[in-house]
Amino acid sequence: MVARQQVLVLYLADSALDSAVIAWSKYDGTGREVNMAGDSEAPPYESGLDALQHGWRLIQASPLIDHVPGSEFRTGYLRYEFFFEKILEVDDGRTTTA
Amino acid sequence: MAEPQLLDSSDMARFVADGYLLMESVVPDEINRQFMDDIGYLPDDEITDPRAYYGKLMMTSSIPRVRAGTPLDHAYPASGAIANLLALPRVRGAILSLVGESPVVDHHFLHVTFPPRFYESSDKPQVSQHTHQDSTIDPRMAFDIQLMYFPHEVTVPMGGTRFVPGSHLRIVSNSAIGRYQNIKGQRHVVCPAGSLLVLHMGIWHGGGLNTSDRLRYMFKIRLCPTERQCRLWDDSDLPNDHYEQRAIFWTDPGEARDSLHAILMKPQGWYEYDTGRLELMNRVKLWRYLLGDEDFDADYWLTRVENEY
Numbered sequence: 001m002v003a004r005q006q007v008l009v010l011y012l013a014d015s016a017l018d019s020a021v022i023a024w025s026k027y028d029g030t031g032r033e034v035n036m037a038g039d040s041e042a043p044p045y046e047s048g049l050d051a052l053q054h055g056w057r058l059i060q061a062s063p064l065i066d067h068v069p070g071s072e073f074r075t076g077y078l079r080y081e082f083f084f085e086k087i088l089e090v091d092d093g094r095t096t097t098a
Numbered sequence: 099m100a101e102p103q104l105l106d107s108s109d110m111a112r113f114v115a116d117g118y119l120l121m122e123s124v125v126p127d128e129i130n131r132q133f134m135d136d137i138g139y140l141p142d143d144e145i146t147d148p149r150a151y152y153g154k155l156m157m158t159s160s161i162p163r164v165r166a167g168t169p170l171d172h173a174y175p176a177s178g179a180i181a182n183l184l185a186l187p188r189v190r191g192a193i194l195s196l197v198g199e200s201p202v203v204d205h206h207f208l209h210v211t212f213p214p215r216f217y218e219s220s221d222k223p224q225v226s227q228h229t230h231q232d233s234t235i236d237p238r239m240a241f242d243i244q245l246m247y248f249p250h251e252v253t254v255p256m257g258g259t260r261f262v263p264g265s266h267l268r269i270v271s272n273s274a275i276g277r278y279q280n281i282k283g284q285r286h287v288v289c290p291a292g293s294l295l296v297l298h299m300g301i302w303h304g305g306g307l308n309t310s311d312r313l314r315y316m317f318k319i320r321l322c323p324t325e326r327q328c329r330l331w332d333d334s335d336l337p338n339d340h341y342e343q344r345a346i347f348w349t350d351p352g353e354a355r356d357s358l359h360a361i362l363m364k365p366q367g368w369y370e371y372d373t374g375r376l377e378l379m380n381r382v383k384l385w386r387y388l389l390g391d392e393d394f395d396a397d398y399w400l401t402r403v404e405n406e407y
Contacts (some may be wrong), residue, residue, distance in 0.1 A: 009277065014371045022368045025279035037226045037279045037304050038260040038286065073380065074237075075268045075373050078278065 001089045004029040008056055010048055012080040015064055017048035023078055030090050048082050056084035103109055103187040104332040105195035109114040111361040117266030120191065123182045125292030130249045133179035133317070136160045137208060142313055148212045155208065155373045161317075164203050172320060173203045177258050180317075183247065183294075192296055195331035196243050204242060204320035211257055211305055211314040226257065227305035228276035235271045236299065239387045240327055246295040248287065256314045257306025258287030259295070264366035266300035267380045275302060282368040291321070315350040328390040359396045375399070 021043035023064035026035040045051040052058065060083040113119055138158035144153045153159050161180065174181040183189060192266050201363070217224040231313045232244065252258040262281050286306055287295060297303070299320070311368075316347060337358070344350075344359055353360065365374045379399045386394050395401045 011281075012370075019371075021282070022370065023281040025276050026276060034223075035279060035309075036307065037229050037276075038281050038306055041227070041284070043280075043282065073376050076270050076377050077268075077275065077378065079370055079373060080111065087358070 001091050003087050004031075004090045006030065006086040006088060008044070008084040008086075009052060010043075010045065010049060010084065011084045012048055012082060015061075015080050017052070017058070017061075017082065019080070020047055021045060030088050033086040050083075051084055056086055059083050059085050099185055099190075100187045102194050104330075105192055105333050106332055107358060108356060108361060110195065110331045110388065111358045111385070112382050113196070113296075113298065114362060114388065115201060116131040116263045116366075117301045117363050118257050118261065118263065119296045120190060120287075121192070121294045121296065122328065123290045123292050124186060124188050124294050125249070127291060127404055129179050129182045130188075130292045132316075132328075133249045136179045137315070137317075139315075140188070142311070145216075145313070148210070148216050150264065152210065155210070160204070161208065164206060166202075166204055168203050170201045170203055170236075179242065180319075189245075191295060192294075193243070193245075193321065196241075196296070196327070197321050198325040198327065198330050200324045200344070204322050206319040207316065209305060209316040209318060211308040211316075212354075213308050213311050213313065215310075215311070226260070226307040226308065228273060229260070229278045229281075229302050229304045230273045230276060231265075231300055231302055233272065233299065235269060237269050240323060241266075242299040242320055242322045243296040243302075244299060245319045245321065246269060246297065247319075248288075248293045248295070249291060249315055249317070251291045252287055252289050252293075252314060253310060254286070254288055255308070255310040256312065257308040258289065258314070259305050259316060260284055260286050261295075261297070261303035262368070263299050265302035267296035267384070268300065268302070270302075279303075283366055287321075287379035309338065310314055326390075327388060329388070341394060342399075343395065343398060346402070362396050365398070379403075 006029060009025040010021050013019040013022050024043050026033070026044070028035060045054065062079065062081040069077040109119060136159065138153070138155050140154070160178065170184070175182065184193070193200060214224055245261060248258070262284050340358060362385060363378055365378065369377055378397070382394065382396050382400050386392050
């Protein structure tokens with residue numbers, strides 16, 4: 001049995017973990033699930049808090065950064081990015097327990 | 099040649115707000131068939147290897163090699179499929195309205211998306227293209243357009259181009275956004291043959307996964323303006339009250355849902371609460387640029403932060 005990581009990235013509507021999911025990505029280290037761009041139209045969870053309540057562990061949150069003078073109104077990358085993980089036990093490349 | 103049909107002010111406001119215009123079935127079947135012949139199209143069952151097929155297309159296609167910076171009017175042979183579609187009144191009118199009389203070609207490319215059977219003997223998995231913004235970081239107010247031409251019907255399983263409405267004003271660096279797999283409100287092109295998607299250069303997009311049994315074709319041309327993009331569309335329909343402000347946080351049942359202010363101020367469902375407001379401000383800035391008039395505002399977004407004595 002070996003441990004493998006599943007990673008869920010949620011982009012939220014503001015910096016609060018209980019705000020709505022506006023974008024999402026998933027990477028499955030168990031190989032059980034294949035995820036890719038454009039593969040789903042509805043978010044897997046309503047909010048970051050909803051993901052916590054479904055067993056995901058928060059491992060990183062994007063910091064709040066002061067605005068650079070002259071660029072206060074510029075928009076770019078999604079701002080409120082939260083990384084979650086689950087660790088699953090797998091055997092011979094196949095998931096056996098969650 | 100028939101007179102070009104310029105965009106109207108509502109079309110332009112939608113382009114400013116959403117970053118795209120979709121013209122379904124704008125290209126007639128005759129030109130679609132001509133295009134497939136021009137590119138050296140082979141029936142699907144005669145193709146075994148994607149790389150070899152691309153090589154054949156490059157060798158046999160009558161699509162010309164076009165050097166970057168070539169004037170659009172000189173880029174394509176007269177009477178060829180591409181020249182014919184560019185001369186269609188609605189297509190010509192959209193190009194004139196957005197990038198003016200004398201745009202130049204940045205590049206063009208024929209995208210072919212292959213169905214699953216082409217990957218069965220490959221060591222590469224069949225995956226969709228990562229979300230990206232074309233070219234590189236581009237903070238200009240002036241903009242290029244990209245024409246995406248779909249010469250045949252695109253069904254859901256064919257994995258038509260995925261794009262994110264309203265993402266065009268975000269300043270990012272090409273594939274740096276590849277981490278974003280799904281964004282609320284993303285669209286996938288599903289369209290009849292002969293449809294044209296006109297994109298602002300900044301739109302986030304990516305090729306879809308073709309799970310059908312047919313090849314999918316899309317021809318893209320990037321066009322750059324050679325003039326200031328100011329009132330190039332048919333602005334004769336701009337209303338007299340265009341510069342008047344609306345009452346903020348006031349729901350007026352009498353206000354038309356398609357008024358220019360309403361179009362410009364309609365947010366996307368994926369906008370963050372705070373940056374969604376910045377998006378509205380940046381739309382006003384672009385509308386001012388297109389009007390050639392710094393006095394315009396909507397919902398007081400810019401007037402408020404410019405009020406300094």
